[in-house]
Amino acid sequence: MDIQVLLFRKGCARSDKKRDAGLTIPEDVTYISGLKYAGGPENDLHVAYPKGAGSPLPTILSFHGGGYVYGSADVYKYYCASLARRGFTVINFNYRLAPDCIFPAPLEDTNAVMEWAIRNKNEFFIDTDNIFIVGDSAGAQLASQYAAICTSPEYADIMGIHPPQGFKLRALGLNCGMYDTSMALGEKNPAISAYFTKKPEKFGKMLRVLDYINADYPPAFLISSPGDFLLSHCEPMARLINERGGTAEYRIYGDERTGHVFHVDMRSPCSKTANDDETEFFKKHLSYV
DSSP: HHHHHHHHHHHHHHHHHHHHHHHHOOTEEEEEEEEESSSSSEEEEEEEEETOOOOOEEEEEEEOOSSSTTTGGGGGGHHHHHHHHHEEEEEEEEEOTTTTTTTTTTHHHHHHHHHHHHHTTTTTTEEEEEEEEEEHHHHHHHHHHHHHHHHOOHHHHHHHHOOOOOOOOEEEEEEOOOGGGGGGOOOOOOOHHHHOOEEEEGGGGGGGGGGGGGTSSOOOOEETTTBTTTGHHHHHHHHHHHHTOEEEEEEEEEETBTTTGGGGGGHHHHHHHHHHHHHHHHTTTOOOO
């Protein structure tokens, strides 16, 4: 494994541990971990929902970030529990990471998660008619790409990934992300190369995800901050979705001290505001509103 990838993983782990030190799952949330959705060692997930739930709740599928080479459901458990407190069932899943598994392994895993959700909807209060997806950083890219697979049959054929029947993707939360996977061509970032390999050109049209955003693309709420190193990707993605006939809003929170993926810091006032705004956007797109 590239030494820079190892150093990146260690740096992220230290930062996440410091951020979450002393946090606990809120007492009003049921949080279940260690559920298997497929056979691989990384293919497990967590589910969170408000205590006392007795019927299906609008359901959020969360893609963790980590540059395709780092991250886990465990790192995102406090963020996902906070979303559950807002009236959602939240599926917080692990997916296969690079360099052990390359593009498009996380998207294949996402299909398996959706199949699991359909099979287990009654046990875990999952409303498959009201599915929402959130993702940040690399997770935002994955979320945006899976949405394109769900809404463009042509792109689903190109990817060889066909979402299961039985769920409706209502809206997306794209947080502090980048979205143009064609940037992998010629990219020297070791994490990007670990995921897309050193010869990404072999993936051809698979990397042209933005070409397949159409009027059926789910409504999207995009967030970033002045201190986010991916800020420049936020407004152009929102504009593209709107130009293609879809619906997108974007918001910039905080100031230059408000950094990348600020919304997963449960101690940040900006986090609460951004997550409130995003979940309110989701509620506007429920099937029964």
